[in-house]
Amino acid sequence: MTPTTRNISPFLDPGPRTKANSLAILQLSRDNLLPVYLQPPTGEHDGYAEGAVVNTRYGSFPHSTMLNVPWGSQIRASKVDTGSRGRKRKREGVDDACREATGAAEKENEDSPAATNEDSATAVKKAVADASGFIHILPPTPELWTTSLPHRTQVVYTPDYSYILHRIRARPGSVLIEAGAGSGSFTHASVRAVYNGYPAEGERKGKVFSFEFHEQRYHKMKKELSDHGMNRLVHLTHRDVYNGGFLVDGKSPEADAVFLDLPAPWEALHHLSRRRPQTPLNGNAAPTENDQTEWVSPLNPKKSVHLCTFSPCIEQVTRTVSAMRRLGWVDIDMVEIANRKLHTSRERVGLNLNFDRGVNNSARDVEEALTRLVDIESRFREHAAKPRDGDEDMDSADEDEPAVVKGDGPTNGGQAPSAEETAAETAPWMEGRLITRGEPEIKTHTSYLVFAVLPMDWTEEDEAAAAAKYPLGKEQKVIGAIDKVARKQERREALQKQQGAGNRKARRKERDTKMGEAAA
Known part of the structure; x- marks a missing residue:
């Protein structure tokens, strides 16, 4: 029996090189990322003879130049002819090199076997590298996708979801319930956390059951999951979990972990129970399928379940914790993530060091400062004593005069020696003290995370x-x-x-001695 080929998501196994019909992340700058679905070269696209093209402020990048290259490669910009894009006029100012290269590429296409076929009209023009401009092409990861995804709602950023997945013990083979898919940031991260391959039938595999109430966001999310190859790992449902609960086709997902990113998570907690609650926590809740039939819990009956709720207001936290206590959740804990990156560098102090323009040098010690002041005063007196014409510049100096040497101060006309000249004299670790500065801004979402655990039922x-x-x-x-x-x-x-034992030995010896004396 021939094994079937599985379509593995590029987020889980991107492979060593880029390929067509797959997602790639274009890094335009440090904080500017652009997700692009690479298209195969199938002919003219949107008026471009080179096929599909990505236009940025750093240049134009045809998809053909980004295919079958190692991840992390630097992609050079290309000279793209946009004269045929709806205007039907020649572009002015095209240099001769570009025209000759384009003509050579067209001639090469005409001489190729593809030009003799009936599909010669779909031949792709060879891209010509531009003089400047480049980007880097990166494989898709949940971290990069979080930074570059199209925002539909507030996003759960990496500092938050990394800590959440750790606290709710999401691991390969776990089943996770997510309510409030939104833009899909947490969904992609949780899929990577629970993914344990594609086991055989009957074996438990990691999966995410995601629920989204907003219909438009639901359809966009479903298309993204299909494009990313995650259909078999994520079961997306359009439902109001406040009233509809978390069952899937009437069956229990048997979840090990739960994440609720909802405006009112306390209204959905009564569905996350081992048994039917005696009284509903939300009085206006509509009857569900569990209200008319035997209660089916969406939780794993053989393990303790870990829960996290994501709330921006402390009032929401208060109501959520109150509902958790009434429903039997234990180990309730609230956490606020305050992530801050620290930049460590060495503070270099000294008048003999070169700094950027606009940065003032500071003296290493008092002796160096005094030497500098003496040198400046000496130059000022010499400059004041020289006869000046009316057209002479006040800042000009006599280039023929040797530099004034004062002690250990600068000797090249008042200019400080370069760092290369002093590198041999001063060890790198002696050039200044270590200082640490916090990053001024970091992308995160200020919210309160409430964690809790629901123990498993302990039977006889x-x-x-x-x-x-x-x-x-x-x-x-x-x-x-x-x-x-x-x-x-x-x-x-x-x-x-x-x-x-020693006492017995002593008594035995004493007895033997007495018996010997009696015999004598």
């Missing part, structure tokens, strides 16, 4: 199995302070046994 069968595995009264070893006491008792008993 579970108690019997635990008693059989760990029987009471038959412990072989103890730990901690009790272990020290036990070892002392064992040594005391051993010493008593040793003393007892």
